[in-house]
Amino acid sequence: MLKLFRYMQPYRNAVLMVLLFTFLQCLAELYLPTLMADIVDIGILTGDIPYIWRVGGFMLLVAALGMLCSIAASYLAAKAASGYGQILRGRVFTHVGNFTLHEFDKLGTASLITRTTNDITQIQQVTIMMLRMMVIAPLMCVGGIIMAVSRDTGLTSVLLIVLPVLALAIFLIAKKGIPLFKAIQVKIDTLSRVVRENLTGMRVIRSFNRMSHEKVRFNDANEDLTATSIKVNKIMGAMMPIMMLVMNFATVAIVWFGGHRINAGHMMVGDLMAFLQYAMMIMFSLIMLSVMFVMIPRAQASAVRIQEVLSLVPEIKDTDKEPAATGQKGVVEFEDVTFYYPGAEEPALSNISFRTGPGEITAIIGGTGSGKSTLISLIPRFYDITSGRLLVDGVDVRDLKQEQLRSRIGLVPQKALLFTGTIADNIRYGKEDASMEEIQHAAEVAQAADFISKMEGGYEAVISQGGSNVSGGQKQRLSIARALVRKPEIYLFDDSFSALDFKTDAKLRAALREETGDAAVLIVAQRVSTVMDADRIIVLDEGRVAGIGTHAELMENSRVYREIVASQLSEEEIA
Numbered sequence: 001m002l003k004l005f006r007y008m009q010p011y012r013n014a015v016l017m018v019l020l021f022t023f024l025q026c027l028a029e030l031y032l033p034t035l036m037a038d039i040v041d042i043g044i045l046t047g048d049i050p051y052i053w054r055v056g057g058f059m060l061l062v063a064a065l066g067m068l069c070s071i072a073a074s075y076l077a078a079k080a081a082s083g084y085g086q087i088l089r090g091r092v093f094t095h096v097g098n099f100t101l102h103e104f105d106k107l108g109t110a111s112l113i114t115r116t117t118n119d120i121t122q123i124q125q126v127t128i129m130m131l132r133m134m135v136i137a138p139l140m141c142v143g144g145i146i147m148a149v150s151r152d153t154g155l156t157s158v159l160l161i162v163l164p165v166l167a168l169a170i171f172l173i174a175k176k177g178i179p180l181f182k183a184i185q186v187k188i189d190t191l192s193r194v195v196r197e198n199l200t201g202m203r204v205i206r207s208f209n210r211m212s213h214e215k216v217r218f219n220d221a222n223e224d225l226t227a228t229s230i231k232v233n234k235i236m237g238a239m240m241p242i243m244m245l246v247m248n249f250a251t252v253a254i255v256w257f258g259g260h261r262i263n264a265g266h267m268m269v270g271d272l273m274a275f276l277q278y279a280m281m282i283m284f285s286l287i288m289l290s291v292m293f294v295m296i297p298r299a300q301a302s303a304v305r306i307q308e309v310l311s312l313v314p315e316i317k318d319t320d321k322e323p324a325a326t327g328q329k330g331v332v333e334f335e336d337v338t339f340y341y342p343g344a345e346e347p348a349l350s351n352i353s354f355r356t357g358p359g360e361i362t363a364i365i366g367g368t369g370s371g372k373s374t375l376i377s378l379i380p381r382f383y384d385i386t387s388g389r390l391l392v393d394g395v396d397v398r399d400l401k402q403e404q405l406r407s408r409i410g411l412v413p414q415k416a417l418l419f420t421g422t423i424a425d426n427i428r429y430g431k432e433d434a435s436m437e438e439i440q441h442a443a444e445v446a447q448a449a450d451f452i453s454k455m456e457g458g459y460e461a462v463i464s465q466g467g468s469n470v471s472g473g474q475k476q477r478l479s480i481a482r483a484l485v486r487k488p489e490i491y492l493f494d495d496s497f498s499a500l501d502f503k504t505d506a507k508l509r510a511a512l513r514e515e516t517g518d519a520a521v522l523i524v525a526q527r528v529s530t531v532m533d534a535d536r537i538i539v540l541d542e543g544r545v546a547g548i549g550t551h552a553e554l555m556e557n558s559r560v561y562r563e564i565v566a567s568q569l570s571e572e573e574i575a
């Protein structure tokens, strides 16, 4: 947690002010019982009314100052902790933005969401408490002991018995509670994962009638979290009565022994009253310390999870080099590229070599799991290749800044994803400053203009979360328009025509050929009809190139390609 505190730097002054105000508040509170003892022992016993008024007035002043310090400290602590939370959230969000897909896989999306929200809130709340209690508890404890001893040394023997008992009780409670607090965080992760899968997979769950199964899964996670929370609350609930019991015993003991000492003339009534208050302060400060010892490990568990995210170094880093201009545009070259997914034993791609130039369409076809999407994801450097060379415009992709590289690419992913906002906003996502004409043109080429004009509001029609109010094919066409509006040098279509009917698919490809001009186009497809007129077709089989050439060439030389064609033609004929 201390490591994370460095992000509090901008609030350093506020923190110092909190510590100062809290310190002053403690001094005021420690002074009050002494003033009260003076009123009783001097003012009341001698009947000195002006003295009572004078010291009483001073007491009010000290109390008011203490209160003002307390308010100021609370306000500044809340402000500093909230700002700290904001900074932490921002840091985590930005850092996660640099992650490669591998790091996402490692931590899990659900866990990353919990870490950015719940864990940081936890740290934020504990920081508010810590800022205040860190000063109050030790100061009240030590100050209280000094003041109590100064009032009556004889009575302190009661404290010598009570305080160790209290400390032991606190230790036992904390020992039981701390592991449970750590467990809670992990259980919240599990619950959010179940909720997330349920909400995103609602259609599948319903269509397979798995509602009851999912309910059981949710209930298990929910009950597990509840059971642990109840356990923690039981322990915390027991803490207060135990503390109160010890404190009440201490009060009785102090009054009893104090009474005897007053009778014997060793002590005055005011001193006993002040002593009682100091004893309370000491005990309360111990309780405060115990709360801190319980809360800090809890926040510590959260801090470790945040630190884990922040210390994860993205595998793909930007180069410092400025690549020499090659004069090439719209060229992608694979030179003997082999790629293993992190931790995988078998390569997903082996010895891939091909070159696609400006104005050329290269299609990639192959069975499921043959490595088509993997090949496409290497070009924008979602993953780094294991061996060989991958060149874009004649430069190794590792020698280009990621932003530089990606600004040349228009990617249409396999799973079309839209963002909440209007249709125009979603297309403009590809090019921030796109004019309305450019947006409309992109939509026309993507064969989306027709259905957009039929929607209420046209380009201003609102897309709901995740694009649930448009069909799969419409979603695909909008994500194609988003890539087109960018006018990139390299188009990557990852199985982006699968949800389109044959007619729309053909119309779209014809329009694309005109639109893409000098750009390199890579199309991953399952349908032979989609790839037939490409300049080059790469047939992938279990991560290896099983043939490269035009449709006619492959029909002659490639057994795998002929098998794919044969299987699809017969399927279409059957249909």
Ligand SMILES: Nc1ncnc2c1ncn2[C@@H]1O[C@H](COP(=O)(O)OP(=O)(O)OP(=O)(O)O)[C@@H](O)[C@H]1O
Binding pocket: 105, 341, 342, 344, 348, 366, 367, 368, 369, 370, 371, 372, 373, 374, 375
């Ligand atoms: N994130 C990943 N981590 C580890 N292995 C992966 C990952 N993604 C894909 N793979 C593996 O890599 C291989 C190629 O997957 P890829 O998604 O590239 O196939 P594909 O040809 O695009 O398949 P499809 O047509 O079904 O989309 C598969 O065996 C798959 O299990």
